[in-house]
Amino acid sequence: MPWYLMFPITYRDLEMMLADRGVDVAHTTLFRWIQSYAPELKERIRPHLPPSNGSWRVDETYVRVKGCCMYLYRAVDSRGQTIDFLLSAKRDAEAAKRFFRKALGQPHTVNPRTITVDKNPAYPCAIERLKKDGKLWRFSRLRQCKFLNNIVEQDHRRVKRLVRPGLGFGGFHTARRTLAGYEVMARVRKGQLRRIDGRDMRAQAIFIAELFQVAARSACYPGQLRLAASSATQPRAA
Structure with missing residues (x-):
């Protein structure tokens, strides 16, 4: 396997x-x-898994599921260590919020000092809601700067390289389970x-x-x- x-x-x-x-x-x-x-x-x-550090780099890429584009949210820390991932049918504030809640709930993560994202307007809205709900440290700083996200964008290549031979996935749940395995073994190889x-x-x-x-x-x-x-x-x- x-x-x-x-x-x-x-x-x-x-x-x-x-x-x-x-x-x-x-x-x-x-x-x-x-x-x-x-x-x-x-x-x-x-x-x-050892604890991640407090500098998160968050970005989303896409994978094909039944011929349609689904969005894979991924986060790594400043050392390139994988934090978490989430497969979503939509790319909006609700999906971003769901991803952050999932990542913050992991035993190896800490409340981040900084969260670096691209110019996607969904992220500021999601971060504001999480702070209001008390799920995210209120002093966490959001940085929308594309070139600082090169670490996570380069890390997407690992997933793309593995998905490419199969030409996509046949279903959402199939994709989610297989991607979970890809992410686990990526952590092992890192x-x-x-x-x-x-x-x-x-x-x-x-x-x-x-x-x-x-x-x-x-x-x-x-x-x-x-x-x-x-x-x-x-x-x-x-």
Whole structure:
């Protein structure tokens, strides 16, 4: 599963890669695994994320869902560490407010000192409403300056690179679950997990296996991949 969420390949590409390693699994099965386990991976990884800093860079990009453009709100801090994301059918003040409420509710986030956005007029309205509701620190400063948002705009490329081979998504909920997996593995590759290096593929594979309480055997990676999704709820091997 992590391969699909980390590299720009299709489900059929992954099916052939696994077949080359002696693992017979259909691409439709891989799709169902992603839909089931990607959102769960996002939830289980949260306690292992270090706190973000107080300088947020927020922007939205678009992805195609059933041939229509949907808006993906994303935020990173000044170090480029992912804060949160939200897929929305609309690009307005209500969607922006919903995104900020979601991001502020995460255990690894802090109330930001500054929020840097582009010239989208929806952001000032959303920030004002959040301050009135007491959800956002009243001294948080909004900066509408496009060139300061280069960090998050460059970070959009990670998502675009992964979405491109599949030519979009077939449904809103499918897109939301798959994007959750993309964002989780982006955090892993950025080195956001405590004590896990972003380039250490073996450590990442073992960490994800332990999250799902699957016995992680070093001999299975990378020489032979044993798909253990059906055993995800079994107790860890002694």
